[in-house]
Amino acid sequence: MKKHFFVTGTDTDAGKTFVTVGLLKAAKRAGIKSFGLKPIAAGAERVDGVLRHNDGVLIQQAGSVNLPYEQVNPVVFETRMAPHISAMKENKLITASRLEGYIKGALLKPHEFALIEGAGGWRVPLNDREFLSDVAKRIGFPVILVVNMKLGCLNHAVLTAEAIVRDGLQLAGWVANTGPERMSHYDENLASLSVMLPAPLLGVLSWAQDEKVSQNQFDKLFLTL
Template sequence: MKKRFFVTGIDTDAGKTYVTVGLLKAAKRAGLKAIGLKPIAAGADRVEGNLRNDDALLIQQASSVKLAYEQVNPVVLEEAIAPHIAAMKEGRLVTASRLEGFIKGTLLTPHDLALVEGAGGWRVPLNDREFLSGVAKSLGFPVIMVVNMKLGCLNHTILTAEAIARDGLVLAGWVANTGAEKMPCYEENLASLAGMISAPLLGTLPWCESELDSQQVFDELLLAL
């Protein structure tokens, strides 16, 4: 049975790519056919004349099912700013239906696990009328929410969980991502979130200095899905 999830964060730099890549590598170790997608990304460098986003490249490399870059990241924008503004500056129109079409086309490729990573937080605009959350809603995949444990995370996490529920999607669970330095009252904040969010805490990600240290964490996280 295929498992498919949409990965979102409570804001930008929450650790979505860290979680997505970690889960893809865990799936590869488990012998699963795993696909990771980053349908839209803002912030890219030119590599041999083509725009390439660092997060999308990491996702492409971590996937056990090998895909062309354009399948992993069909819409790549050069400036590292809000996607709808970057698209407007490039004279491009990005729509939810177009992104959905790209994703569904790529997911025709045989797989056991698919992770579709969002951009920024839940309500990131694609244009002046649509949000990236609309793509997640159309796909209907359960959502994995990545929480960067820092001051302000309680408000951002609760609001994001409420928005996901309001869009009619299932919150499969959330992941607590810890930075290089633990926030003040880390355990108390973690307990507060666990009590306020009905979805399960899938796992806590400690700060890992090496990939070897993080492998067991992500192996356990994969099993929790």
């Protein structure tokens, strides 16, 4: 049975790619045919004259199913800003149906596990009337929410979870992710979110943790999905 998830976050730099790549590597270690997609990204660099976004490259490398970069990250902008503003500056139009088409095209590739990573938070605009969440609604996959454990995370996490559920999607679970320094009263905030969010806590992670520890945690996280 194929498993698909949409990965979103409470805000930009919450750790979506960290979680996506970690889960894809865990799937690879388990011998599962897997790949990830980053349908839209902004803030790329030119490599041999071609735009490449670091998140897209990491996701492409983490999967066990070989996909060309253009399929992993079909819409990419050079300037790091809201995608709809980047699109306007380049006289391009991004639509939810277009991104849905890219995703469904990639999903035709034989696989067992796939992750679709969003950009920024849940309500990132694509144009003046559509959001990236509309793409998530169109494909209908369960959602994994990555919570950036910092001051303000309670509000961000609860509002995002409410929006996901209101959009008619299943919140499969959430991941607590933190940087090199823990927020003040980290344990209390984690306990509060465990009560407030209507989905299980899948894992507690940190960018600063040891690679071996990280692998073990992602292996356990993968098995819960």
